[in-house]
Amino acid sequence: MSHVNVTLTVNGTEHTVSVHPMARLLDVLRTEVGLTGTKEGCGEGECGACSVFIDGVLTNACLVPVLSASGTTIQTVEGLEGAAETLGPLQQAFIETGGAQCGICTPGMLVAAASLLRRNPDPSDAQIREGLAGNLCRCTGYTRIVESVVDAARRMKEARS
């Protein structure tokens, strides 16, 4: 089947790409839009490295055929608050609290953590673990990641008050 034109608004910029309709949103973001922050770990919905927001909803980009995302607004790790020039409290917390080691899971962790904190600005450890249950990390042992999210929530609260 031939390619189709699909329009996506990614981190505030509209892109029209000519792609196979079944191409994964993950690949379209990385190769057509040129945003390689979104990673591939498993390619089957288990690891969360490919987490993005589609119309504000946390989604695994490896499971989305691009045609099903036609006309949507997408936010990737590059488009998270504070990610462009200076880092925001979430990224800063991951750096200072040791939430990132090799870094392959980090974009997905940040997006999933942002999703959690938008819904619940003051999550318990159990809620953090539930919110990040779809994100696998083979380096940190998770404790530092949970602490980073707690730290981020604290920084965000301070910034609000």
Added chain:
Amino acid sequence: MRGYLPDYELRAPASVDEALETMAQAPGQWRPLAGGTDVMVELAAGKLPPGKFLSIWQLPELRGITLDDDHAILGALTTYSDVRDHAGMAAEYPMLVQAARESGAIAIQNRGTLGGNIVNASPAADSPPALLAYGAQIELASVRGRRWVDYRGFHTGYKQMGRQPDELLTRIRMPRTPGGAGALHDYRKVGTRKAQAISKVCLAALGRLDDGKVAYLRAGVGSVAPVPLDLVKTEAALLGKTLDAATIDAAVAVAEAEVTPIDDIRSTARYRAVVSRNLVRDFLTALAAGETGARVHD
């Protein structure tokens, strides 16, 4: 190896009617693609047969949860997150909410749909037992019209079901106040660990006592048969009976005979039979003790 994209076709119909017309032109050739959390995994694994797909994800007609006097009606594209976030679901259908909470992680819950879970027809799926216990019906639509069928009996064999190749599942409905006021709702998923594990056994049981006698009982079990299983014989053995120790023992024996689990990579037939028996006993014991409402197992 991942599937080769040129082997596939994907279209996005603008309406349900357009989807049905396309499916009618070549019955069985066009498969719906909803959240893609089953289909795209097969594609990734190189197990998706080449073919044609219709993306229905963006059809608003298939979304939304509404409650009328008689039913809760859920669009086929209702996601696990939609179920979790709906206050009316928690109030009357706690077992479906629990199934939704325990199906994958948040990103999967945001994308996986009830319609996809039903038609994917895995015997290990987590929402079918709850839908069976709640006496759900499903609406199947084609260019020939729409029909409601009982979900009980829909799955006829492993991955076989009473859906014509040109039919789209459009809605699911469940009677209001299932089991009647004062019913006990008990959902138990047993897996390797709590988060992100496929079930080894999963039971959804709904029962009510009236004057100490079983006035209502319906139960569905996952991963113990080629289909999501209804415990029809166990139900028949209990209706109208006083729930004493002997009756419970007898009913548990019927339940154990009713399940036909197999050994596979996740568990063994023996383990599944024992767990099914124990879950049924535990539920009946709680019912006999006068528990009502949603049982919590956290």
